[in-house]
């Protein structure tokens with residue numbers, strides 16, 4: 529039950545203004561944000577049991593209030609408050625109000641009634657005393673402390689009023705939001721179809737895991753990494769496999785991808801070398817813009833439209849591919865999928881390392897937090913996959929030069945901030 533939610537992207541959506549050479553990270557992000565929009569269809573009335581991790585297509589309004597009636601927050605006794613003149617005693621009436629079994633009569637003035645947690649506050653009462661704070665002797669409630677009117681009462685609609693907008697379109701649904709929907713009886717919602725993301729590896733030296741390899745060949749580390757990332761971000765993975773550095777193979781794979789996917793991630797073949805066929809093919813058959821982003825690692829990033837489908841040409845080095853996918857790909861995919869653009873939440877914390885950073889480029893270092901301090905991986909080599917596994921996030925150092933010493937505040941972005 530899909531329909532097209534949006535119009536297609538423009539072919540020149542990644543074009544750079546004339547004369548642009550090095551693009552600062554913030555500018556690159558702003559450019560992506562302003563040129564991309566949702567490209568997926570809508571699935572209607574999807575049951576709550578199937579909406580975790582899906583993106584809401586429409587705002588949702590509450591069909592009823594939460595809580596629907598005023599009720600007690602504690603086990604105790606209800607009466608009309610406030611209680612100022614203490615100590616005092618109040619006759620208890622027969623009967624009680626329990627959750628699922630409300631008291632239907634009216635409590636006379638000056639009387640109290642037994643009430644349990646979650647039970648509707650009976651007519652004639654508005655205040656509840658905890659059972660630990662009073663005594664019952666011979667059908668009489670003895671009270672010792674003062675209480676404000678409305679104490680221990682959860683008012684009807686104090687959380688949600690009927691017709692309130694409870695969730696907005698573009699929200700990625702999580703268990704906590706599903707609880708909000710359920711609490712007001714919403715049993716199904718409209719969500720965007722999952723973004724279909726193709727992952728393609730390129731390179732004559734690259735072989736899939738499981739293949740026989742010789743010394744000059746390497747295993748494809750990027751495709752399994754990016755595939756797992758795509759799935760974990762909540763998108764539908766389309767495995768486009770691996771192709772050699774040959775124009776016809778790259779073109780065939782991109783054509784297959786453009787038919788099946790809403791976005792294609794490629795790795796390798798985007799710098800200026802003789803065998804960089806991804807760039808060449810995109811140039812020959814698509815609308816490509818080679819963004820030289822002032823970021824390390826990940827300087828070459830190719831953004832292109834190929835047969836109407838956006839292609840992100842990631843650098844081959846696994847660390848650069850990882851960093852670029854998180855920093856640029858994750859918010860871009862969120863927009864294409866109907867979600868909201870996001871700037872990952874970061875935390876300023878003291879460094880426990882030293883670094884003399886050159887000006888001109890941002891640097892993203894593999895990092896983690898121990899004992900309230902940020903540590904970085906021992907090597908910055910962008911082929912070092914062990915540093916990826918070691919890290920729990922990234923440290924982002926901005927374009928300006930910086931001398932980092934132990935104790936210098938740095939910006940740590942946990943992987944969770946990218947939606948992982």
Ligand SMILES: Nc1nc2c(c(=O)[nH]1)N[C@H]1C(S)=C(S)[C@@H](COP(=O)(O)OP(=O)(O)OC[C@H]3O[C@@H](n4cnc5c(N)ncnc54)[C@H](O)[C@@H]3O)O[C@H]1N2
Pocket residue numbers: 729730731733734746747748749750751795796797798799800801804825826827828842843844845846848910911
């Ligand atoms: N003259 C220049 N040379 C290079 C530049 C430059 O600006 N000028 N940039 C360097 C940087 S930085 C990077 S990153 C790479 C990016 O190059 P490509 O995207 O063309 O990537 P490749 O050359 O194909 O591969 C780079 C590196 O990564 C390995 N690789 C490739 N695919 C995989 C994979 N699926 N799994 C694991 N490893 C992979 C590949 O073997 C290379 O070692 O360019 C620099 N050169």
Ligand code: MOO
Pocket residue numbers: 823824825826827828843845847848910
């Ligand atoms: O993108 Mo490259 O891996 O910066 O080193």
